[in-house]
Amino acid sequence: MARRPAPAGGARGRGDEHEAWGRPSKRGSRPRTKQRPEHTDAVVGLVTGVDRGRYTLLLDEGGSDERPVLAMKARELTRTRVVVGDRVDVVGDTSGDPGTLARIVRIAERTSVLRRTADDTDPYERIVVANADQLVIVTALANPEPRTGMIDRAVVAAYDAGMDVLLCLTKADLGSPEDLRGLYEPLGVDVVVTRPADEAAGSGTLALAPQSVEEVRDRLRGRVSVLLGHSGVGKSTLVNALVPGAGRATGHVNDVTGRGRHTSTSAVALRLPARPGGDDGGDGAAYDGWVVDTPGVRSLGLAHVEVAHLLQAFEDLDEAAQECPRGCTHLADAPDCALDDWLAAAPDEAARATREARLDSFRRLLASRTASV
Numbered sequence: 137m138a139r140r141p142a143p144a145g146g147a148r149g150r151g152d153e154h155e156a157w158g159r160p161s162k163r164g165s166r167p168r169t170k171q172r173p174e175h176t177d178a179v180v181g182l183v184t185g186v187d188r189g190r191y192t193l194l195l196d197e198g199g200s201d202e203r204p205v206l207a208m209k210a211r212e213l214t215r216t217r218v219v220v221g222d223r224v225d226v227v228g229d230t231s232g233d234p235g236t237l238a239r240i241v242r243i244a245e246r247t248s249v250l251r252r253t254a255d256d257t258d259p260y261e262r263i264v265v266a267n268a269d270q271l272v273i274v275t276a277l278a279n280p281e282p283r284t285g286m287i288d289r290a291v292v293a294a295y296d297a298g299m300d301v302l303l304c305l306t307k308a309d310l311g312s313p314e315d316l317r318g319l320y321e322p323l324g325v326d327v328v329v330t331r332p333a334d335e336a337a338g339s340g341t342l343a344l345a346p347q348s349v350e351e352v353r354d355r356l357r358g359r360v361s362v363l364l365g366h367s368g369v370g371k372s373t374l375v376n377a378l379v380p381g382a383g384r385a386t387g388h389v390n391d392v393t394g395r396g397r398h399t400s401t402s403a404v405a406l407r408l409p410a411r412p413g414g415d416d417g418g419d420g421a422a423y424d425g426w427v428v429d430t431p432g433v434r435s436l437g438l439a440h441v442e443v444a445h446l447l448q449a450f451e452d453l454d455e456a457a458q459e460c461p462r463g464c465t466h467l468a469d470a471p472d473c474a475l476d477d478w479l480a481a482a483p484d485e486a487a488r489a490t491r492e493a494r495l496d497s498f499r500r501l502l503a504s505r506t507a508s509v
């Protein structure tokens with residue numbers, strides 16, 4: 137299991153929108169009961185998709201009456217964001233019959249909140265997914281070349297959100313995973329590698345080696361996992377292998393909207409089949425977990441992450457920095473920063489290379505964060 141610092145600041149405690157019920161209304165203090173209708177007939181749903189004010193929910197997940205339901209937000213939630221992964225209370229027509237529209241009246245407290253800002257200078261933060269356990273950073277070993285800066289940033293965003301990290305290295309036929317393993321396993325990041333099936337060469341669509349797909353599935357089982365990856369890394373190939381029928385196509389242009397699917401940045405939750413091929417094994421336990429695909433989310437801006445929290449995502453540096461002078465910025469030009477001593481004290485060349493990469497990554501992040509303030 138990946139080790140990580142306690143979610144600094146946490147998913148809660150930062151005035152998340154879902155706490156809006158607890159705040160006094162702008163017009164004064166109306167009694168809480170008036171602000172919060174009881175809706176005792178409400179049923180619980182999981183938000184699996186969001187599209188222009190319409191929410192796709194799954195009701196009675198895993199139960200005998202499981203059904204997708206289309207819903208909108210009740211008026212009292214107008215200013216509250218509802219995102220994929222949210223658990224909500226719904227009222228009205230919850231039959232899921234064609235043409236019906238239920239109403240979302242409450243959002244359950246979130247266990248995690250993955251946020252992004254468009255870039256580091258944009259203070260405007262958006263919630264990408266709620267209640268996810270794990271961020272899966274999908275990175276190709278070559279074509280496109282892996283970028284450690286991007287991986288580091290995603291690691292920081294995940295730790296800030298209180299999520300574990302799985303680094304999924306694709307295209308093992310094109311490159312070796314060892315360098316990246318060496319860089320990330322010491323941080324408590326779990327690493328899994330995928331490769332094409334042997335017979336894939338020459339065939340039209342690329343098939344992944346089933347064993348490597350199952351190694352990924354094992355790590356997603358029973359969890360809510362958000363997949364993040366740059367274009368071309370093989371994320372769609374992986375999602376289609378894990379979730380047959382997901383139809384995550386590359387460069388596909390939607391017939392209805394006429395737009396490429398990547399023009400949308402809204403996430404979609406897909407159920408993870410418990411077994412390869414979606415075979416339910418005859419026992420009804422067809423699904424075991426959720427895979428949240430994030431088309432269009434290429435990187436996670438970190439403007440919302442507090443600088444002090446960054447260090448916590450780098451356990452090795454965090455420990456070394458205990459020796460820093462009070463108020464040390466840890467930047468490259470900081471006088472007497474203990475991180476420089478830590479690098480200089482590397483016992484051998486290999487350790488020095490690893491430490492240097494870590495320190496460079498951390499300082500890159502730190503510099504971009506500081507520049508935005």
Ligand SMILES: Nc1nc2c(ncn2[C@@H]2O[C@H](COP(=O)(O)OP(=O)(O)OP(=O)(O)O)[C@@H](O)[C@H]2O)c(=O)[nH]1
Pocket residue numbers: 306307308309310330331332341342365366367368369370371372373374385386387
């Ligand atoms: N050599 C090799 N190619 C792969 C592998 N996995 C996927 N690809 C190829 O890489 C290209 C990109 O794969 P996609 O799955 O479309 O990548 P994506 O990350 O979904 O990209 P977008 O759809 O742009 O987000 C395709 O041509 C795949 O066939 C692999 O393990 N090895």
Ligand SMILES: [Zn+2]
Pocket residue numbers: 457460461464465466467470472473474475
């Ligand atoms: Zn320092």
